[in-house]
Amino acid sequence: MLSVGGVPSSYSHSVPSMASIGSGSWNPNVPCGSPWIVKVTDITDNLTGSTSYNNSPFSPGIDYAPAHSDAKRWLTPGATPSGWVSPGPSCTITNLKGQTVASFVEIDNVRIGSTFYKETDCSTTFNAVNGGKTYTTGGSKCDVTANIYSSPTDSCTKSTDQGCWYKIHTEFDQDWQGAAYCGPSTVCDPAQAQSQIIAQSTYIDVQGFIFWDPDHVTTQWHSFSGWELHPLTAWRMHQSSTQPDFSVSASPSSMFLNQGSSAATTVTVTSLNGFSGTVNLGANVSPSGPTFSLASNSLTVTSGGSASTTLTVSASNSTTVGSYSITLSATSGALSHSSVVSLTVTSAGDFSISTNPSSLNLVGGGSAQSIITLTSLKGFTGSVSLSATVSGQHVRANLSPNSITLTSSGSASSTLTISTNRRVTPGTYTVTITAVSGSITHTTTITLTVT
16 A cells, blocks of 8 residues: 555545645645645535535545634644644544545646635734734735636536536635745745636646635535635646746735835746746836835846845825835736735824833842833834843843834833843943834833842
8 A cells, every 4th residue: 555645545435536646745834745636526525515524535624623713724833733743734634434534635727716816814913823923924914715616617606506516715824824834935825826817717736735614614605615725835837838937926015104114025036837037027006106116127037046126115204195006017028927015005103112110120140021012103003123222231131022013093012121140230220222113213211220
């Protein structure tokens, strides 16, 4: 019996006969070896609703964590759900018939349905199972969803439509993007999917984990079943077509600017299928208002490689507060691709900084803490960087976290820990805390008395 990726590849009659075993995971963050290559109907078992769940050889999917929402977002940090392997979801599951089957699969030669990519369930922090902290990549991340289908037509209007058997819901997971498992310059970049895939036309291959969502079993937009590929771990153009091409992406793909400030994003062009050549870059913003500049208007890419430049965006004090879209264009001969960067311009506003307590007393070799609180003023929103300096030797100051994101009229705090060693000279010291966001800088001090 051949074993691939920890999954036995001899099956009973109730387990789908795979056309082949995949050549491996396209996403380096998925340590599952080779996926099973399956058809959508292998998962749905040509059924809809709870009947599909009860009969599918892939039931129950990866929905056996303490809460099913944990299953689809599981990363590396955080508490490992019972029965799982860190990092990520288990590569195999025991189905309802007691058989060991793959949870990590590949589906080839499918198309995106007429309901194209949508963003839902946005957040700036990881799910609780992943630690609950602010996203590694910063900013808000959303589940980016779409249905894929393998039938000749995209038809699924009621639960009795056979077209529903050939459809399955897929999602680029928000936590996977927040950890840079997916996103710009990865094999599961939703921005690239949105810019390169034409609904009901472009044929693609996908990889992901089979997940059962019990909350949407009877909804039309979910194809009248709970089946999903969530997380979707990788996609590519269908490999029957391997002409040289390239992709263009921006990181970050969402930017927030206060009036009177600037920010930058990295624009990357990546070779696909052996592409090599010069790619010309351009950009436009809609509606007009913010200004931008590209450090380079063209990039030279070698086969299998990538090249990057910087796009700097500025908003003057008179720029209208609101939402903008910056469309990046990349052309080389007959090849043309685009990527969209979302920009939000907010009121210049301001923020205040305070300490509690504002004076500390400790003995040599001891430590103490003070809470640093930032408060939004005049509608200020944005990220504020914190730093601390001490006037003296053998005294250390540490801020956790050292970056805070404020929302309009909101406040947030960081903990300042001051520690000394036994060689510190008794006396009075000044600890200066500096808060910076764009052109706005505020400082405050804490008096430290060492005895």
